[in-house]
Amino acid sequence: MKKLVFTLMVLFFSVYSYAQDDEKKINSTNEATLIGIGKHFVKDTYLSPLKYDGWGLRVLNERIKKISLSDGKVSRQQLINVDFSSTLNPSETARTFTGFVDYSLGYHYRFNPIRNMRLLVGSSAQAQVGFIYNTRNGNNPASAKLGVNLNASALLLYTFKIKNYPLTFRYQLETPFVGAAFSPHYGQSYYEIFSLGNHDDVVKFTSFHNQLAFKNYVTLDFPVKNFTIRTGLMNSSNRMSLNGIKSHTISNSFMIGFVREFISFGGKRQHQSTLLDSAYY
Numbered sequence: 440m441k442k443l444v445f446t447l448m449v450l451f452f453s454v455y456s457y458a459q460d461d462e463k464k465i466n467s468t469n470e471a472t473l474i475g476i477g478k479h480f481v482k483d484t485y486l487s488p489l490k491y492d493g494w495g496l497r498v499l500n501e502r503i504k505k506i507s508l509s510d511g512k513v514s515r516q517q518l519i520n521v522d523f524s525s526t527l528n529p530s531e532t533a534r535t536f537t538g539f540v541d542y543s544l545g546y547h548y549r550f551n552p553i554r555n556m557r558l559l560v561g562s563s564a565q566a567q568v569g570f571i572y573n574t575r576n577g578n579n580p581a582s583a584k585l586g587v588n589l590n591a592s593a594l595l596l597y598t599f600k601i602k603n604y605p606l607t608f609r610y611q612l613e614t615p616f617v618g619a620a621f622s623p624h625y626g627q628s629y630y631e632i633f634s635l636g637n638h639d640d641v642v643k644f645t646s647f648h649n650q651l652a653f654k655n656y657v658t659l660d661f662p663v664k665n666f667t668i669r670t671g672l673m674n675s676s677n678r679m680s681l682n683g684i685k686s687h688t689i690s691n692s693f694m695i696g697f698v699r700e701f702i703s704f705g706g707k708r709q710h711q712s713t714l715l716d717s718a719y720y
Contacts, residue, residue, distance in 0.1 A: 465702050466511070468504040469719035471669050473696030475499065479524035480689040481535050485582045485625065486573040487528070490687070491535045495524030497673070497692045505718040509548065514559055514718040516545045516592075522690065532575075537688065539569030539584065543613075545592050549718075559594040563613065571686075579628055582686070586645070588618035588652075598720060607660040607720060609671075614653040618645045625683035643681045652677040660698055660720075667698040 475497035482490040500519045505511045524537045545563025552558055569584040594611045621642055623632060631637045643649070658671030676689045700715055 465716060466505040467700045467702050467715035467717050468502050469698065469700055469717055470500070470502045471696055471698040473499045473501075473669060473671075473694040475522075475673060475692035475694040477673075477690055477692035479526055479537070480687065481524065481526050481537055481571060482685065482687040483535075483571050483573075483582050485623065485684045485686070486535070486571060486576055486579065487533070489528045491526035491528050491533075493524060493526030493534075495522055495526075495537070495690055495692070497522040497690070497694070499673070499694065499696075503718045505716060506546075508546075511716070512549050513561075514547050514549060516543075516547065516563070516594075518543045518545075518563075522692075524690070534574045536572045536574075537569065539567060539688075541565055541567035541569075543590070545590070545613075547592065547594060555598045557594075557596040559596070561592055563590045563592045564588070565590055565613075565615070565618075571688075582623075583621065583629070584686075586618060586620035588615035588645070590615045596719060605662065609656070609658045609660075609719075611656040612653065613656075615650060616646060618650070619643065620645050620650070620679065620681060622679075622681035622684055622686075627682075640682065645679070645681075649681055650677070650679045652679075658694070668695070669698045670695045 477495060477497070478492065479495035480490060480492045498521045502517045504515050506513050506515050520539075520541050522539050526535045526537070527533070543563045543565035545561055547559035547561035550558040550560070565588045567584065567586050571582045571584065573580055590613045592611070592613045594609060596607065596609050598605065598607045600606065619642055623629065623641055627637070632641060653676055655674040656671065658669050660667055660669050662668075671694050673692045673694055674690070675692075677687070679686045700717055702715065
């Protein structure tokens, strides 16, 4: 009888240990796709000395995932942002169209200052391409925008409940501290640059002395039946002064979209347990 009990206990602990190993959590990806609409303000003295204002549309895709560095304390964030706007001058006699696409890849170290709060601090690399087109101008109707930045980046995530209803608040701030950008000289045409070869000093080093930019991003996640909704506000500002040209693009957008948590793997890992370890929640 004692041997039987001992054998059953050994089998029980073997199965329990196997189950514990098998249920190792797998790092999941938190992905959100949001659409935003809001006010845009544009000024580019290469095209016009006036400030234009109007409405714009923004589409944002974001992915956050824990990686293996520092025992899972490091998260990777990817952001793809596309926005368009149509703005008018103060007298409403001319219109400006803008379009921008930027991609950023950031890495953050996670701290847990208090329960249910996560502070992520790190940096991100960003690349942007875009244009500003003015309908009034004839010789120089458009201004091309190309730039790369290294940003300081920080996120604050806080999960809480209101009467057992789960909510997750996020605040994120990004600001570039070093980079490079393309800019013609004031009064210089693109024909001179690309056809005549007068391209001296059209790529400029950027830092706080000639670029002041930041993004403030505030969101709230909440479940609705089988879906998770993310809604919030994004404030984006980029002020540059290069080669005698001042360029300001400022926007305030209301954002809303869906969130999903997923895993992506194959091979042997496909047979492991799929308990999710989110970098966001």
